[in-house]
Amino acid sequence: MLPLPPNRSRTRSLLFYENGHRQPSQEILVAIATYFNVSVDYLLGLTDVRGPGPLVLRDAGIGADLPEEAKKQLETYAEFLKEKYKKD
Numbered sequence: 001m002l003p004l005p006p007n008r009s010r011t012r013s014l015l016f017y018e019n020g021h022r023q024p025s026q027e028i029l030v031a032i033a034t035y036f037n038v039s040v041d042y043l044l045g046l047t048d049v050r051g052p053g054p055l056v057l058r059d060a061g062i063g064a065d066l067p068e069e070a071k072k073q074l075e076t077y078a079e080f081l082k083e084k085y086k087k088d
Helices: 010-018 026-036 055-060 068-084
Strands: none
Touching: none
8 A cells, every 4th residue: 555644545645746736755755656666756757767777787887878778678688587587
């Protein structure tokens, strides 16, 4: 369940955020991004890439100079590898 302040209805809180009447706190933004499995940058409209991307690749600067399409392909392949080798 999406964690929102307990004293407000979830629907009302989301409507305030969507309509621009209120700004969510950093904590709420992170919670919403985590819930929907997207990055906070995506929620804020700063990127078209939905997911946070592989941190190892991004932190290492791998692919930083690639076009967006190539970055998406790199992220997709990294996710494929992560699923293939995940521990059950």
